[in-house]
Amino acid sequence: MKSEDQIKYDFFVKAPGKCTSSELVDFHSLVQIGGKVPLKNLPTRIQSCVLLAFCYLNKKPIGISAIKKPSRTYKEKIILKAGIDRIPNALDFEIGYSVTLSDFRKKGISSMLKTMLLEDMQQVKGTIFSTTAIESSKHFLKTNGFIKLGKPYDGEYDKGICYYELSLGDGT
Structure with missing residues (x-):
């Protein structure tokens, strides 16, 4: 068995339109395994992402993340649940x-994966948000300059x- 420092992960980021059909299937499969998003229209929602990030080990997908372009109704729901003072058009990604x-x-x-996505978004202007209940994700977001707003809510x-x-894109 290989020690942890000998394992070679393959990380990459692509726009959905540049992904192979098997990469898109892999992404979809991992989203399903994650079990935290509605599956209705998932292939269309994946295709509408700005960027998809992948991690493979031995040609098998083991991790994913994305920069999404959320719908207006989704943003309205998040604004209401989190109790934040935002308009949906102000939330870009x-x-x-x-x-x-x-x-x-x-x-x-x-x-x-998230670091690579944020690096690829450095030249983009707009507001990017994330919602999470996972402590390690909260730590990542705070460490990378995200600000917690609103109140916690149950989903x-x-x-x-x-x-x-x-x-994004304002020099901060």
Whole structure:
């Protein structure tokens, strides 16, 4: 068995239109495994993302994340639940669909995927947000300049979800 420092993960980021059909199937499969988003229209929602991030090990997907372009109705729901003073048009992007297979958690995979996504968004202007109930994700967001706003709320899949946001392209 290989020691942890000998394992070679393959990380990459692509726009959905540049992904192979098998990469899109892999992404969809991991979102399903994560079990935290409605599956209705999922392929269309994945295709509408700005960027998809992948981590493979031995040609098998073990982690994903994305920069999403959330719908107006979704943003309205988040604004209401989190009790934040925002208009939906002011929220441009969302970090989401972050899933790491359970055998590979606590190895920095999700943090690496989200870091790569944020690096690819450096030249973009707008507001990016993320909602999470996972402590390690909250830590990542705070460490990377996101500000917690509003109040925690319970969702369909998690309790104690917190809203975080970051302004992109303003030099901060």
